[in-house]
Amino acid sequence: MPRYAVTGASGHFGRRVVEELVDRGVRGTDIVAIARTTGKAADLATRGVQLRPGDYSRPETLPPALMGVERLLLISGSELGQRVPQHTAVIEAAKDAGVQRILYTSIVKADTSTNPIAGEHRGTETALRMSAVPYTLLRNSWYTENYTERLEQYLETGEILGAAGSGRVSAAPRSDFAAAAVAALLADDEGNVVYELGGPAFSFEELAATISEVTGKTVGYRNLPPTDYLSVLQRIGLDEATAEFVVAIDASIAAGDLETDSKDLAQLLDHPATPLADAIRAALDR
Numbered sequence: 001m002p003r004y005a006v007t008g009a010s011g012h013f014g015r016r017v018v019e020e021l022v023d024r025g026v027r028g029t030d031i032v033a034i035a036r037t038t039g040k041a042a043d044l045a046t047r048g049v050q051l052r053p054g055d056y057s058r059p060e061t062l063p064p065a066l067m068g069v070e071r072l073l074l075i076s077g078s079e080l081g082q083r084v085p086q087h088t089a090v091i092e093a094a095k096d097a098g099v100q101r102i103l104y105t106s107i108v109k110a111d112t113s114t115n116p117i118a119g120e121h122r123g124t125e126t127a128l129r130m131s132a133v134p135y136t137l138l139r140n141s142w143y144t145e146n147y148t149e150r151l152e153q154y155l156e157t158g159e160i161l162g163a164a165g166s167g168r169v170s171a172a173p174r175s176d177f178a179a180a181a182v183a184a185l186l187a188d189d190e191g192n193v194v195y196e197l198g199g200p201a202f203s204f205e206e207l208a209a210t211i212s213e214v215t216g217k218t219v220g221y222r223n224l225p226p227t228d229y230l231s232v233l234q235r236i237g238l239d240e241a242t243a244e245f246v247v248a249i250d251a252s253i254a255a256g257d258l259e260t261d262s263k264d265l266a267q268l269l270d271h272p273a274t275p276l277a278d279a280i281r282a283a284l285d286r
């Protein structure tokens, strides 16, 4: 009987979790990698892991995917607007399959966050509560990759544009959050557990200063009023809804919604989260 199942195994986070479980000595036969696009995760099977198809939007795929599983890591999907019914379908199928614990990748401060994606995480957390299956909430802050993937652009223009004011983000590399998920998956917890997960917080001004320090090229942060930022985003080609979404994210950062002083991430990792400068250096080396 497999002990651990990970959904979204074809994505960056899920793949990382499955690989780390194997690296930490969990037998491949104890791991189920569930993927909508199994072809993207086919190599995981070569490590002895069971690969099973599972699509959050096709409920009939879920019972065979979850058969015999004890602990499930439900990784939030990427189709905004559809995620509450999708995740609820997985939770219901997991309950029916006798899964004993569901771990879910939520968002930091999910209860109160004004982040435009927080509503779907709250909706999923409610579905988990209603299911009565014991759960672990992995309330992740932003991936550092949200910024390091734009390094080239920042260096080219010499600036980071935004409307987040002096709001700070407790970001950490995706790999840190994935390692924390592995630790939580392997832990013999009882009852419901909530982790608020984030690395050392930085403002956009501090992000710009760290990029300048690491690269030797000056990058500054230009803070704009939200309406001006909206116009800039539309001028560079974003449609109105997407531009409003990006501005709303910055408003939530300004409100402190992605900042946490919780030590949960470092505790799960058993070492401090990766410092911003190291994440920038690693991105430059890739």
Ligand SMILES: NC(=O)c1ccc[n+]([C@@H]2O[C@H](COP(=O)([O-])OP(=O)(O)OC[C@H]3O[C@@H](n4cnc5c(N)ncnc54)[C@H](OP(=O)(O)O)[C@@H]3O)[C@@H](O)[C@H]2O)c1
Binding pocket: 007, 008, 009, 010, 011, 012, 013, 014, 035, 036, 037, 040, 054, 055, 056, 057, 075, 076, 077, 078, 079, 086, 105, 140, 141, 142, 143, 146, 174
């Ligand atoms: N905290 C942050 O800063 C941050 C940033 C980005 C994303 N996220 C969230 O964290 C999740 C994992 O991150 P990631 O880096 O691994 O993202 P990713 O590489 O884009 O992977 C998303 C995964 O979700 C799967 N998925 C989407 N819709 C699905 C469905 N209907 N049924 C089954 N699987 C479905 C995708 O499957 P396919 O391969 O078939 O498409 C893929 O495996 C994301 O999905 C998103 O919810 C958080």
